[in-house]
Amino acid sequence: MQNHEWSHRVYAIDLSPTAQLRPLEPWQAEEFLAHIDRARPNVDPYIPWCTFSPDLESARKTLQKYANFQAADTGRIAGIWLEGTLVGGVMLFGMDAASGHAEAGCWLEEAGQGHGLITAAMRVLLDWAFDTRGLHRIVWECWDRNERSQATAQRLGFTHEGTLREEFLYRGERRNTMVFSLLTTERKKD
Ligand SMILES: CC(C)(COP(=O)(O)OP(=O)(O)OC[C@H]1O[C@@H](n2cnc3c(N)ncnc32)[C@H](O)[C@@H]1OP(=O)(O)O)[C@@H](O)C(=O)NCCC(=O)NCCS
Numbered sequence: 001m002q003n004h005e006w007s008h009r010v011y012a013i014d015l016s017p018t019a020q021l022r023p024l025e026p027w028q029a030e031e032f033l034a035h036i037d038r039a040r041p042n043v044d045p046y047i048p049w050c051t052f053s054p055d056l057e058s059a060r061k062t063l064q065k066y067a068n069f070q071a072a073d074t075g076r077i078a079g080i081w082l083e084g085t086l087v088g089g090v091m092l093f094g095m096d097a098a099s100g101h102a103e104a105g106c107w108l109e110e111a112g113q114g115h116g117l118i119t120a121a122m123r124v125l126l127d128w129a130f131d132t133r134g135l136h137r138i139v140w141e142c143w144d145r146n147e148r149s150q151a152t153a154q155r156l157g158f159t160h161e162g163t164l165r166e167e168f169l170y171r172g173e174r175r176n177t178m179v180f181s182l183l184t185t186e187r188k189k190d
Helices: 003-011 026-043 056-072 117-132 146-156
Strands: 018-025 076-082 085-095 102-110 135-141 160-169 173-183
Touching: 018 117, 018 173, 026 085, 026 102, 056 076, 056 085, 076 117, 076 135, 085 117, 102 117, 117 135, 135 146, 146 160, 146 173
Parallel strands: 102 135
Antiparallel strands: 018 076, 076 085, 085 102, 135 173, 160 173
């Protein structure tokens, strides 16, 4: 057995019979960039995530940023592999363990969408945030025209707290940002 297979067995969490959640680290920048290039058409209309990684150097910096968050206990990222291909991921950022707050984010390339992968992956991340790190409140923000993101937040039990009007300037447009949150006391356990 090769070493990388061994490490995937140790660090992978099964999301379904064909999908796994695994660490996503700077050494995987080439695989990450190839995925990000596939994801741009699905993700760019909604969030600038893929635009942060236009080339290999910036892709590595993006993953290094999250590695630094993890080391500083201010966030983390994990990738989703479907049938062995990286198709998206979930992350926490702006994490403040002392106050018990963090913000959640996620993305998928087209091939990963519609299988419940973010719902499953986010449940793992939320369990870690609430149970392992003892966080109290996780925020989820999205454009009010991002219906899939809203549906996922609601599926996970998040509550819509309000909408920040024309808050986000993106692609020359001032967009309304919906703010959702989930408190540790409100989690759906199934
Ligand atoms: C937001 C985004 C991650 C949601 O992807 P998604 O695949 O719809 O997310 P989920 O994991 O919640 O999956 C739900 C879909 O899987 C289907 N599904 C299949 N099996 C499922 C299961 N076991 N559990 C839940 N849903 C399941 C659902 O029916 C739904 O598909 P449908 O809407 O076509 O009916 C994706 O649309 C995306 O990357 N958008 C662009 C980037 C973005 O907006 N990121 C979030 C910014 S706030």
